[in-house]
Amino acid sequence: MNICTRLKCDTCSTLIDCRIGMSNRDIQPFQFACPSCGEVIMFTLGTQESNLSGAIEIKNFKGLFDGQNPFVDLHLDFPASFETYKMGGTTYMKAVEELGAEAIGNLSYRLSMLNLLYSKQRDLQRLITQYKRGNIKSFKKICNDFEIPEITLKSEKKEDVLAALYSVTSIMSSPITIxxxxxxxxxxxxxxxxxxxxxxxxxxxxxxxxxxxxxxxxxxxxxxxxxxxxxxxxxxxxxxxxxxxxxxxxxxxxxxxxxxxxxxxxxxxxxxxxxxxxxxxxxxxxxxxxxxxxxxxxxxxxxxxxxxxxxxxxxxxxxxxxxxxxxxxxxxxxxxxxxxxxxxxxxxxxxxxxxxxxxxxxxxxxxxxxxxxxxxxxxxxxxxxxxxxxxxxxxxxxxxxxxxxxxxxxxxxxxxxxxxxx
Ligand SMILES: [Zn+2]
Structure with missing residues (x-):
């Protein structure tokens, strides 16, 4: 799915045509620079408020882009181009064309893993802190907090603590490693x-x-x-x-x-x-x-x-x-x-x-x-x-x-x- 919207830069008043390709990530923070003055424009999708800053949205924009304004193509999951607007030539469609169905399937799988795991970043941080402090009781508790079956602490022996620690770091980094x-x-x-x-x-x-x-x-x-x-x-x-x-x-x-x-x-x-x-x-x-x-x-x-x-x-x-x-x-x-x-x-x-x-x-x-x-x-x-x-x-x-x-x-x-x- 794509959203097409028109923004007006707060700094230079330039109208910017903006196409946003949707990712499956729950919260989607976008950031780009105004193509005319370079000031940063940000907004977030997937939260109560869009938090649009650096620009305002043109509320009555309904039509198609006509190529009159600078254009930005955004998508969290793929490299977005700097090229001019082309109807249907979305970032996702370009990725499918270039990679083919099998690779896109594999990439989508890794991205959805990332969607699941990124929210556990705080647990990962806590686990590492307790490991470094040598606090095995807390370490064990945090292992359970992950709610991932592979992450368990068999015993308090040093080798089992290491095994649990390496399971966590491997699983947490698995979508981005080979x-x-x-x-x-x-x-x-x-x-x-x-x-x-x-x-x-x-x-x-x-x-x-x-x-x-x-x-x-x-x-x-x-x-x-x-x-x-x-x-x-x-x-x-x-x-x-x-x-x-x-x-x-x-x-x-x-x-x-x-x-x-x-x-x-x-x-x-x-x-x-x-x-x-x-x-x-x-x-x-x-x-x-x-x-x-x-x-x-x-x-x-x-x-x-x-x-x-x-x-x-x-x-x-x-x-x-x-x-x-x-x-x-x-x-x-x-x-x-x-x-x-x-x-x-x-x-x-x-x-x-x-x-x-x-x-x-x-x-x-x-x-x-x-x-x-x-x-x-x-x-x-x-x-x-x-x-x-x-x-x-x-x-x-x-x-x-x-x-x-x-x-x-x-x-x-x-x-x-x-x-x-x-
Ligand atoms: Zn501007």
Missing amino acids: HAQNEELSKKIPLILQDLYEKYNKNTTNFVNKIIENQFLENLHHDCLDLYPNIVSLDLPIRPTLYYDYINSSEHSKVPARVSTSDFGTCSNFYKDLAEVFSRQLVLLAGLNNLHNRGDHDLFDDKVRLNKKGKIIKEFSSLNSYANVDLGKKLGAIDNPFYQIDKQAIDNNLRNSIAHYKYDYDEASQQIAYYPKKEGMQRNIEHSLYFIQFMRKTLLLFREVHNLNHVIKSLLYFKIFILRKE
């Missing part, structure tokens, strides 16, 4: 750990003991957990990016498409947080990879470790030094990895620009310009991408963090069952 990827890594990592323990018993034990004793593993686990309620709270701007799971990734960079809700300012810091946690997860991955390839968690490949004169580069002299290396440099130091990272997700320039507040966001075009280079007082070298591409990167980076969370999980089980530590 099941096959999760399954692959959650099966592969325990086998790799077992293999390492057999081949390099002492070094593997030392490595795991070390990251337990210096609390690196626990701190990383806690920081990683904190990202789950955040991604669920960003369900609105994430929704249209799921569309790109079904088309060739090179295609979507060419077509400017719009997110019908939220803006870059609301979401930018989350990418930075994801990159921070991911960067520390890489330390785990590098340690295990060094063990896997050379039997010593500190020993990086000679091509990484040594400079042209054959001297050891300090940054790659141990895993501890590697932990301080910039994200951009970290990736290249993991040789012949047992897990392939999706490079599309990582944009260190973007991360740095957000961290240093060196970006401009144009609400009307939803274009982000960012300036990662150190240029003194100037801002000349510009990189740019659309907000929807940014949200896609956020989604992909979350998936990487979620995948590597399986490594953390396996190490925690290793601690309980192999090292017999509480």
Whole structure:
């Protein structure tokens, strides 16, 4: 179903023709910029009041759009276009045409899962807080509050608490992650750990003991957990990016498409947080990879470790030094990895620009310009991408963090069952 309405911008009085495609989400908050003056216009469907702000609705508008006014096409679930109005060419119909019935069916299923789960964000937050505090009684109570049969606490043993915790984070993120990827890594990592323990018993034990004793593993686990309620709270701007799971990734960079809700300012810091946690997860991955390839968690490949004169580069002299290396440099130091990272997700320039507040966001075009280079007082070298591409990167980076969370999980089980530590 579509609603066609005409709005008048509060700021510049421009008339805006607006077509809204309905999602199945109960509450639908929309946000877009006036195509003429760029001021933000917002309204919400599915609540008692529409909360229209930034514009007024032309009450007596009954007719069809005639192409005289700027046009915006909105839909929470799909990328919306910036193109001119075409009758019948709705966002949904365009998506059906491009993806085909099967893919649309699959995507709709994931979106309806998201509709069910997003309201449980608060429970997820509470559960993680109680887990981190070690309050098992409250943890158990919140598990029951979810009212999802898979989420139960069998006993108060550490392994059962972990199992319940990982069921919750997996289920809550299931509509936005890729099941096959999760399954692959959650099966592969325990086998790799077992293999390492057999081949390099002492070094593997030392490595795991070390990251337990210096609390690196626990701190990383806690920081990683904190990202789950955040991604669920960003369900609105994430929704249209799921569309790109079904088309060739090179295609979507060419077509400017719009997110019908939220803006870059609301979401930018989350990418930075994801990159921070991911960067520390890489330390785990590098340690295990060094063990896997050379039997010593500190020993990086000679091509990484040594400079042209054959001297050891300090940054790659141990895993501890590697932990301080910039994200951009970290990736290249993991040789012949047992897990392939999706490079599309990582944009260190973007991360740095957000961290240093060196970006401009144009609400009307939803274009982000960012300036990662150190240029003194100037801002000349510009990189740019659309907000929807940014949200896609956020989604992909979350998936990487979620995948590597399986490594953390396996190490925690290793601690309980192999090292017999509480
Ligand atoms: Zn305006």
